Amino acid sequence: MKMKSSKRQKQQKNLKSWISKHEFHGTTKGNINDYIGQRYEADEDVYVETLIPDLPSELQSDVKRHICLDLLKNIYIQTIFHKVGLQHRRQWVAMALFFNEHHYIVREGDPIDAVFLITEGIVWTCTSNNGEGSGPRHAERLEKGQYFGGKLLEWVLTPTSDDMYNLSKLPISSKTLKTHTKVEAFALMAHDLKQIWQSKLSRLGQEQLQSKAAARVQRIWRRNHPKTDDSNSIGGGSRKL
Structure with missing residues (x-):
């Protein structure tokens, strides 16, 4: 007892x-x-x-919305998807995850199947020199209010083939994502992002919406990301990683 x-x-x-x-x-x-x-x-x-x-499902959605919504306001998940109603969906698609310290979430060369929103804790991203595993390596710190998985967003919103629509292919991570402390994160999975985007395309027309989304993603991507980056900050002021 x-x-x-x-x-x-x-x-x-x-x-x-x-x-x-x-x-x-x-x-x-x-x-x-x-x-x-x-x-x-x-x-x-x-x-x-x-x-x-x-x-319970409704309370679960309220909790996810409370934790994540502010984090989405200043990144292009919200910028592109706000008209889709991601922040107002009754059943939120984000999945809550908890990781112990020193845990590999994504390894360099792995397919990226989710966007990870960091809500508590510290993670590190690192990449080998030119992806060859030799030479100097570079590490950057991500913490609460930052995310990883920008390549997946770019890929969902600006597909170059029909592969996106059946998820037969996914973009490859150019970085390793590893926890430093215990971490709480929320994952927006590739298939959920695809379904949300397809729903919007079916209502507004693929060519018009996709053209606008592609232009916006490219502008934000060039402003906030190196060409090989998968991560960024959420909140007032972007941080190049």
């Missing part, structure tokens, strides 16, 4: 810290606490790492 009580106290401390850190308030905070209380009354464990996927 003592061990169980100690474990429960640790869970409660972690959950309280997580709720405070993300500044939940009002109805959403109350609903989260009600859900946790119900689980405890049923004598079930509640862990931060599995809390979001276990929440």
